[in-house]
């Protein structure tokens with residue numbers, strides 16, 4: 001198994017941060033999206049971010065944010081990256097990257113081959129890409145739904161101009177296969193490391209990391 005970096009997303013308690021660090025996460029994510037069971041306030045995220053050990057990147061996940069929202073988050077929370085998980089067009093991604101001087105990761109939803117065309121539009125304006133399952137029509141959030149997409153769509157794609165992460169329904173049982181098929185060297189997940197919606201589980205984080213290591 002190659003070395004694969006893990007991002008555990010949607011942490012909301014100090015104990016989740018400790019568990020993520022202990023499991024070997026290289027990124028942790030805080031969700032700013034009211035309809036999500038993982039939604040945190042700016043104050044909560046600030047307290048959590050201050051608990052994150054050095055060397056683990058702190059990521060703010062936002063969905064079609066306006067400048068006022070981002071101004072507040074960036075001013076209050078010590079961050080290493082912004083994750084844009086809405087329908088932000090490439091120009092807006094570039095604008096956010098320039099305005100805040102933080103690396104930006106743009107999520108791209110995938111359901112079919114044509115969705116991958118977005119990679120060429122976003123790679124020039126983002127520091128990283130997050131290839132996630134496309135939002136189902138009836139879902140009330142654009143990610144974090146625990147659903148996979150057909151990983152074979154990424155198989156054989158050798159040339160990426162920016163680093164990327166794989167996301168969407170990854171679990172301790174399927175991640176090894178997902179990495180094998182897609183060649184991903186970074187993975188991001190939320191649902192599978194929860195004991196209930198929004199409640200992270202230390203044992204599941206540990207088991208997920210072990211599935212990538214062993």
Ligand SMILES: O=C(O)c1ccccc1N[C@@H]1O[C@H](COP(=O)(O)O)[C@@H](O)[C@H]1O
Pocket residue numbers: 009010029031033036037038061063085132141142143144145146147167168169170188189190191192
């Ligand atoms: O987690 C959420 O609630 C969320 C809300 C809005 C946008 C994105 C969200 N999560 C992101 O989706 C991926 C995949 O999640 P899952 O593993 O399928 O549950 C997750 O890694 C987050 O980055």
